[in-house]
Amino acid sequence: MHIHPLLTDNQDIADICARFAKADFVAVDTEFMRENTYWPILCLIQISDGNEAAAIDPLVDGVDLDPLLDLLVDNEEVLKVFHAGGQDVEIIHNMTGKTPHPIFDTQIAAMALGPSEQIGYANLIDSWLGVTLDKGARFTDWSRRPLNDRQLKYAIGDVTHLSEVFPRMLEKLKETNRGMWINVEMEKLADPANYINDPEHAWKRVKSQGRNLETLGRLKSLAAWREREAQSKDLPRGRIVRDETLADIAAHPPKDQFKLGQVRGLSNGWKNNDIGERLMEALEDAQPLSRDDLPQKNGRRPKHGKENALVADLLKLLLKIRSTELNVASRLLARAEDLERIVAGEREDVSLLEGWRYEQFGRDALDLIEGRVSFTVKDGKLEMTHQPERESEIAE
Numbered sequence: 134m135h136i137h138p139l140l141t142d143n144q145d146i147a148d149i150c151a152r153f154a155k156a157d158f159v160a161v162d163t164e165f166m167r168e169n170t171y172w173p174i175l176c177l178i179q180i181s182d183g184n185e186a187a188a189i190d191p192l193v194d195g196v197d198l199d200p201l202l203d204l205l206v207d208n209e210e211v212l213k214v215f216h217a218g219g220q221d222v223e224i225i226h227n228m229t230g231k232t233p234h235p236i237f238d239t240q241i242a243a244m245a246l247g248p249s250e251q252i253g254y255a256n257l258i259d260s261w262l263g264v265t266l267d268k269g270a271r272f273t274d275w276s277r278r279p280l281n282d283r284q285l286k287y288a289i290g291d292v293t294h295l296s297e298v299f300p301r302m303l304e305k306l307k308e309t310n311r312g313m314w315i316n317v318e319m320e321k322l323a324d325p326a327n328y329i330n331d332p333e334h335a336w337k338r339v340k341s342q343g344r345n346l347e348t349l350g351r352l353k354s355l356a357a358w359r360e361r362e363a364q365s366k367d368l369p370r371g372r373i374v375r376d377e378t379l380a381d382i383a384a385h386p387p388k389d390q391f392k393l394g395q396v397r398g399l400s401n402g403w404k405n406n407d408i409g410e411r412l413m414e415a416l417e418d419a420q421p422l423s424r425d426d427l428p429q430k431n432g433r434r435p436k437h438g439k440e441n442a443l444v445a446d447l448l449k450l451l452l453k454i455r456s457t458e459l460n461v462a463s464r465l466l467a468r469a470e471d472l473e474r475i476v477a478g479e480r481e482d483v484s485l486l487e488g489w490r491y492e493q494f495g496r497d498a499l500d501l502i503e504g505r506v507s508f509t510v511k512d513g514k515l516e517m518t519h520q521p522e523r524e525s526e527i528a529e
Contacts, residue, residue, distance in 0.1 A: 134293055137187035139285060143197045149180075149187055150200035156182035158212040160295035161205065161233070163221045164275040164288055171363045171370070175224050176275035181292040183300070188289050192278065198228075206231040214299045216240050216254050216291075218322065226328040236323045239295065242302050244462035245311045254291070261298045266290065314465065314489055332360035335370075337428065341380040349422040352383035358415035362408065374398070374412075386416050441476045448472045448498055450508070454517055455494050466494045476502065 140146050153159050164177040178189045178201065191198055205213060206229050213233040215221050217240040226232050243252045255266045270287035273280075280288075306312040321327070336356035341349065359379060363370045370376075378398030387393055390413045394404030403409035449472060456463035471485040475498060480486060485495045500506045500519065507518050 134181070134183070134296075135185040136289060136293070137185065139280065140187050140189045141193045141196070143195070146189055146197065147200045149185070150204045152185070153180065153182050154204055154208055154211060156184075156211055158182065158214050158237070158296075158299065159204070160214045160292040160299060161218075161221065162215070162288070162291040162295070163224055164273070165220070165224060166274065166276050167369075169369065171367050172227060173220070173224050174276060175228070177280075177288055179288050179292040181289075181296040183296040186289050186293045186296070188285055192276065202229050205233045209234065212237055214239065214295060216257065216295055217251070219327075222322065223328045226325060230325070232323045232325050232328065234323045236319055237299065237303075238319060238322055239298060239302060241315050241318045241322070242306065244465040245314045246302065246305055246309070247460060248456065248462055250462045250464050257298065258294045261301060262294060264294060266294075311461075314461075317484075317488075318465075330360065330364070332357035332364075335360040339376045339380055341383065343384070344427060345384075346421040346424065346427070348384050349427070351386060351416060351419040352380060353422060354415045354419035355379050355383055355412070358412060362411070373408075382412075382416070387413075389413070444502060445472050445476045447501060447508075448476065451497060451501055451506070451517060452494065455497065459493065466490060467498070472498070475499065 137145075137149070140149065160181045160183075162179045163175060164179075165173040165175050167173040175191045178191060178198075180187060180189070180201070189198070189201060190196065202225070204211065205225055212235050214237045215233075216238065218236070218238050222232050222236070239257060240252060240254075243249055243257060249256075252260075255268065258264050258266055267283075267287060267290075270284045273284050273287075275284075275288075303312075306315075333353070336349070336353040339352060339356055341352055355374075356379060359370055359373045362368075362373045366373070374382075375398055378396065381398070382396060387396065390409050391404045393399055393409045393412065394401040396403070399409075403412070449469070452463050452467055452472070456466055459466075467485045467490065471483055474483050475485065484490060485498065487495075497506060497517065505519060509516050509518050
């Protein structure tokens, strides 16, 4: 594979993107910094089609990334390959308002080819290529220039290895007829809605005690205010106000701005500065949270009695058995929330009861709930046994 030196010239960037536009796929990775900013700072973009690879420097004055962005978000003929690409896709969405499409994520694909839930990149490369990666450059400050040869080799290696792993994974998915198993997950990754930072939803990321509707309403208003402040100032949320302080103010709102100077986590200056005034305005504008918007406890639906809790545990056992038989990550088959929903009697809009998931696990899950499945031990192994009527049904 031909490895280019760091690309900083606009013509060189345009030329390589023109060649990549004719490829079947491109492997993509980014290096970025976001410790001191709200918006991640793109510091390096690595890309390879399996024949050549390059790192593009987006920090060069006057750099034109339009050919690259056109390739990533507008060219539907070229598949874009990432590993755990959520943050990479987020950066591209921030720059363009669009997401790469079509898309393939090797971390998601690995879930259909083995039991690992979220395999790391280094482990993926080791297991598929037998290559041990040099981790020495992981903590590089990618915004500093110049980058040395070791840093560039490390960065470009992410896409050269990825471009070698992807065809092997694709072939394995074809052999096992499991490509369709991950199509929905890939489309979710590419959904632009996942990358819109809507201030009105920011409160859901803040841990708070209790389920008082007035308190949660204040938290929603305060979190939206903080999100807008962080976005406009390009600062991390915690630099504006920490989560714990935000939750404390929502639970125990000060009577006036002067009292802000006594709130733990805020400086004395908040009692008379502009940002303190805007915080108080957010409190005054707060409305009690609608009961319909009340979050599920622990992010899950409530249990419905001890019997249902027991059935849910049996379903988790069945899930473990089936995922082991199929050699896939259990989370790809079903999530705990799906199990609890069908135990509670829900059948509509449950992904477990649709498509391939229903064929591979959902049907058996329903059979267990409805008493048509039992567990037995055979040769020291736990096995699932269908009742005779189901066995005859299968035979037909």
